[in-house]
Amino acid sequence: MNIGLYTDTYFPQLSGVATSIQTLKRALEKEGHNVFIFTTTDPHIAKGTVEPNVFRFSSVPFISFTDRRIAFRGLFEATKVAKEVQLDIVHTQTEFSMGLIGKYVAHQLNIPAIHTYHTMYEDYLHYVLNGNLLKPVHVKQFTKAYLKSMDGVIAPSKRVESLLTRYDVEIPIRVIPTGVDIESMNGDQKRDVRPELGIKPDDLVMLTLSRVAAEKKIDRILDLLPDLIEKFPNLKLVIAGDGPDRDLLQDQVERLTLEDYVIFTGDIPHEDVGNYYRMADLFVSASDTETQGLTYIEALAAGTRSVVFSTDYTENVFDSVEFGKTFSSQNEMKDAIETYLRAGKNKINPEKLANKLDSLSAKHFGNEVVDFYKETIASYQDKEVKHD
DSSP, X not given: OEEEEEOSOOTTSOSHHHHHHHHHHHHHHHTTOEEEEEEEOOTTSXXXXXXXXXXXXXXXXXXXXXXXXXXXXXXXXXXXXXHHHTOSEEEEOOSSHHHHHHHHHHHHHTOOEEEEOOOOGGGGGXXXXXXXXXXXXXXXXXXXXHHTTOSEEEESSHHHHHHHXXXXXXXXXXXXXXXXXXXXXXXXXXXXXHHHHTOOTTOEEEEEESOOSGGGOHHHHHHHHHHHHHHOTTEEEEEEBOOTTHHHHHHHHHHTTOTTTEEEEEOOOGGGHHHHHHHOSEEEEOOSOOSSOHHHHHHHHTTOOEEEEOOHHHHHHOOSTTTEEEESSHHHHHHHHHHHXXXXXXXXXXXXXXXXXXXXXXXHHHHHHHHHHHHHHHHHHHHHHHXX
């Protein structure tokens, strides 16, 4: 099968969406499919760099998300490339520039198009004029309009499926949680990153790894830190990643006089992420806006337990305290963190972990997506026959 993935966000940009697309691409290619990435240009890629099966189109930084980009041309060039590689299906990963180009290409080539709904935009309205311009009803109208002429949509979790149902989306919806490339997470580049972060071997380490932005609620973890340090004086919090709220969080660290206990790493290369999870005694996320929870699964793949905000999706992942705990309040988060820090970093039962990871693996993810592709193509062809 020849598959076109259309996205505004792709490596070297670091995000859950970029990771999800890379994981899907590799999983599909391992099963013998041809995958072509249609995405935006990136200033961090040197001119003349050859990226096999990756086609980049002129772009500019996206308003309010300057670390993300939006294409401003490429409609006809993308169609020409898609014809040359003989795409069988278009799979869009964004509702914006490259997503619209993907829809146009599918229409021109008379092939089906499906979409993955990655982002709960209602959680991000504060980025646009502090939430004074766009309201949830506008998100519903926009989403319905984008999906109306699509042939199917993937929801990474039940939470997203419920949202799309509430939006009265009428096309087929398939819940397919994003998998994790377990081999990549536990690859050849293993090393101890504690020394370069100035962390002692006997220090307790909490890790949070994400875009450093308001919706990730990292400030709530910092609020708990003074009390936690009273009980665990050798505790360190590593905030891995970068983003618009880094300065605000550094100010909060200074106000709480936590400079000796909090480490900001900045962006981490994707191939190094596994080393950060392995370095930690516990992964913590206070974000209540996750649709995929990739970081939770990555931590689990590296053998590190998690304490994360409770959603329908996380309850399925953390169905045993051996993997981690979920919480719904600050007190619950604090209690869960204390429980794991007291217990220390004991190894998760290997057999139990292997069974859990198998259901969350990139291979399983890829197979589920391919099944949806095949059903969508068959349904599309049936419609075409009836139409004729």
